[in-house]
Amino acid sequence: MKIGIDLGGTKIECVVISEDHQIVFRERLPTPKGDYAATVNTIEQLVAQTLPYAPANTPVGIGIPGTLSSDTGTIKNANSTCLIGKPLDKDLALRLNRPIKLANDANCFIWSEFCDGAAKGTTNAFGVIIGTGVGGGLVMNHQLVNGLNGIAGEWGHNPLPHFKLEQQPCYCSKEDCIETYLSGPAFEKRFLEQSSTKTISPVNAEEIVNLARTGDSLAQKHLDTYAKMLAASLTGVINIVDPDIIVLGGGMSNIDELYELVPNYLQEYVFSDTIHTPIVKAKHGDSSGVRGAAWLWND
Ligand SMILES: [Zn+2]
Structure with missing residues (x-):
């Protein structure tokens, strides 16, 4: 089981993908505009809803409109500007108490298409x-x-x-x-x-x-x-x-x-x-x- 989160400008989507690549859970909530703390809360709320479908230690991958700066360990290049300068991966790892991987949303896009899509x-x-x-x-x-x-x-x-x-x-x-x-x-x-x-x-x-x-x-x-x-x-x-x-x-x-x-x-x-x-x-x-x-x- 794997959990994926797509943190977009208007909505945050969460899915659970089963071993046989099927989406067994999907939920979307509106992205809190310009509010970092509320964004973290919304992600926590979505991950809590996955519990009937995936064990509590299931790792979470997050696609964001930006990237982690290797200089500061915080988000840069995000058009959702409330994320800029924030250590989103560390904050979420603490809050969700599970392993987190974070990547740019376009990187997530090609990774999906490479793993089991058009570029497989x-x-x-x-x-x-x-x-x-x-x-x-x-x-x-x-x-x-x-x-x-x-x-x-x-x-x-x-x-x-x-x-x-x-x-x-x-x-x-x-x-x-x-x-x-x-x-x-x-x-x-x-x-x-x-x-x-x-x-x-x-x-x-x-x-x-x-x-x-x-x-x-x-x-x-x-x-x-x-x-x-x-x-x-x-x-x-x-x-x-x-x-x-x-x-x-x-x-x-x-x-x-x-x-x-x-x-x-x-x-x-x-x-x-x-x-x-x-x-x-x-x-x-x-x-x-x-x-x-x-x-x-x-x-
Ligand atoms: Zn430009």
């Missing part, structure tokens, strides 16, 4: 989150890579390559980060900017994609450019790591067209005459984060 059976896998933000995680030689600075896989805060566009500021204080072009909100914002003279004004990514499917040329071009920017951005990953597979997750990964468009555009950018890298959708969808947190205890 590979040796090196790269996981991409394209959702509200853009993140990533890397598995090399069957091991999840954390990195010296705890940021392995964070391709979303590299500058967008190959495109000369108007500079975009990123929340991380840098400019032109891939995230500012490839996140769901960026996809929506850029479309609205271009379509301001038109009468139609779709509000979300799904509607823009539906417009493209019904033949709207502006939406088609927008989706095509997005795929091209994604291909250009993944080129950095392929040229350096050359993974066996790239698994896409997050809301934007549900756009089926990407799985045809992106591999075609890779040819333009990757330093190789042939490119065999499969680009596939996550097998476990939104559940990969919480599953991967539980799988942190799978050596």
